[in-house]
Amino acid sequence: MSAARDILAHPGAAPRRAEDPVRLLTFSTLYPSPGRPNHGVFVENRLLHLVGGGEAESTVLAPVPWFPFRGGSSPAEALRHGLRVHHPRFLAPPGLGMLTAPISLYLTARAALARLRERGFDFDLLDAHYLYPDGVAAVWLGQELGKPVVITARGSDVSQLPDYRLPRQAIRRAIAGADALIAVSSGLRDGLLALGAPAEKVTVLRNGVDLDLFTPPVSRRAARAALGLGEEPVLISVGHLIERKGHHHVIGALPMLPGHSLLILGEGSERGALLALARRLGVEERVRFVGAQPHASLPGWYGAADAMVLASSREGWANVLLESMACGTPVVASPAWGSREAVRSPAAGLVLDETTPEAVAAGVRRLLAAPPDRAATRAYAEGFGWEETTAGQMQVFRRVLAARAGA
Incomplete structure (x- = not known):
């Protein structure tokens, strides 16, 4: 085993059964934190409905950007709505963040994962949100760990960031390296296909709405x-x-x-x-x-x-x-x-x-x-409830895991 694999190696775990919940590592910089409670709340909402179905469980790795002398910080770990959320800091220098973010994010996430795995943590599948830099770093982590990666594309990661040469190259490599891709609309799916994604790799799963929270006023x-x-x-x-x-x-x-x-x-x-x-x-x-x-x-x-x-x-x-x-x-x-x-x-x-x-x-x-x-x-x-989307996510995850097991 290489030194790179050693640092993330899990000390050993009981065999998994097909009927066990899928253990996700949800990875995204688009996730609420104590310092930014509304940031990426749409990713959190989708995940809460997913794990609420009982077929999946998740630990969240949500790095937060940091630059010396800027001030501000978030707790390294938080419990939100029953989910354990880890917030390691990654270096994001002003003016350079677009270029340095993938490697900085990867190194930060890699170190955080090493600490978690020393405590016995393991997972089945890396559930990443946003293609760049998140999906790029997620594919590197998945390749190093031998774990499958599913990336959900969400908007400007397909419609805007590929306009820049280096992000476009990295996005196309992430698309190629991911086991599956989820698009939240058909328009995004078309954008992924234009970037070179094979049609069979992309599944459209729209967002839903919390019908219990969002209700008409009584008066x-x-x-x-x-x-x-x-x-x-x-x-x-x-x-x-x-x-x-x-x-x-x-x-x-x-x-x-x-x-x-x-x-x-x-x-x-x-x-x-x-x-x-x-x-x-x-x-x-x-x-x-x-x-x-x-x-x-x-x-x-x-x-x-x-x-x-x-x-x-x-x-x-x-x-x-x-x-x-x-x-x-x-x-x-x-x-x-x-x-x-x-x-x-x-x-x-x-x-x-x-x-x-x-x-x-x-x-x-x-x-x-x-x-x-x-x-x-x-x-x-x-x-537009969440049930259909949750079922679709689980189908994608189980298909990817079955394909890995067969391989």
């Missing part, structure tokens, strides 16, 4: 009053305040939507620019920057709004669409990947043909001129 009037909202039509836009989320298009639509107000939930580097845009357009009094909100508080905001507007330029599968619809609030969505798969009925809302302030304004006017019954919107969302 919309009370929900609106609790948030200080009046009788005017209220739009809501949810997501990080970054360019690709398209909040500027929604603000830009307000001059064409007199009497409408806008709630923006999220934080990010574009906050100042968005505030300046609202002032320049003379709509500052109609835009309310709410800031980032705990996931559990989102239903109150969705349920109080008349429509949710998603103006993103790129998405794999926008969870906010399902969350809003589950609260009874219809959506106006940009034509990003996944939108037409999520919004397939007038009860859900509508998808724009292009993403401009003019198109957003026209879409909002069209939707609110004859809004769907909110109970019908909720009923539509009920078709």
Whole structure:
């Protein structure tokens, strides 16, 4: 055995039976941590429903970026919703992170895994989320350990990062090295095929929505009053305040939507620019920057709004669409990947043909001129529970494990 394999070698474990739960090592930098409680919550939600089915168990390795002198830290280990989550720090120098992240992430994860395996930890399959740098590092770990790797592609790891030469090369190698790939929408699947993924390696498993958490308010009037909202039509836009989320298009639509107000939930580097845009357009009094909100508080905001507007330029599968619809609030969505798969009925809302302030304004006017019954919107969302996705994940995992065993 090589020295590289020695450091990660497991001291020995009882034979596994086919009926035993699949032991996953879920690996992703897109995962909530004490310092960033809303970061990657969509990965956590998917995993919680998976392990809740009883056919899988998981330990989470969720490295957090770190750079000397920047300050800030997260506990090395945390317990979230019954799952043990490990947060080793990986070096992420400003301006160089895109190039150095795969090797830094790999070395950090490798050292953390060595410590875990010294304590008797073992797993059957590496469940990685996001192709770059996470999937790249996961494939290196899987090759070193002799463990199968399944990577879930989620959006900009397919639509944006491959535009850069070195990440594109690394992504294509990760695609080749993974045992299986999961795409959260058909559009992402097409993107993976364009990057060279064999069709038989890719499975489309959409995201779902927590139908117990995201529910319509008992009283919309009370929900609106609790948030200080009046009788005017209220739009809501949810997501990080970054360019690709398209909040500027929604603000830009307000001059064409007199009497409408806008709630923006999220934080990010574009906050100042968005505030300046609202002032320049003379709509500052109609835009309310709410800031980032705990996931559990989102239903109150969705349920109080008349429509949710998603103006993103790129998405794999926008969870906010399902969350809003589950609260009874219809959506106006940009034509990003996944939108037409999520919004397939007038009860859900509508998808724009292009993403401009003019198109957003026209879409909002069209939707609110004859809004769907909110109970019908909720009923539509009920078709997007997690059961189908969980079953599909388990099929992928067991197929990969069976193929490894046969080999």
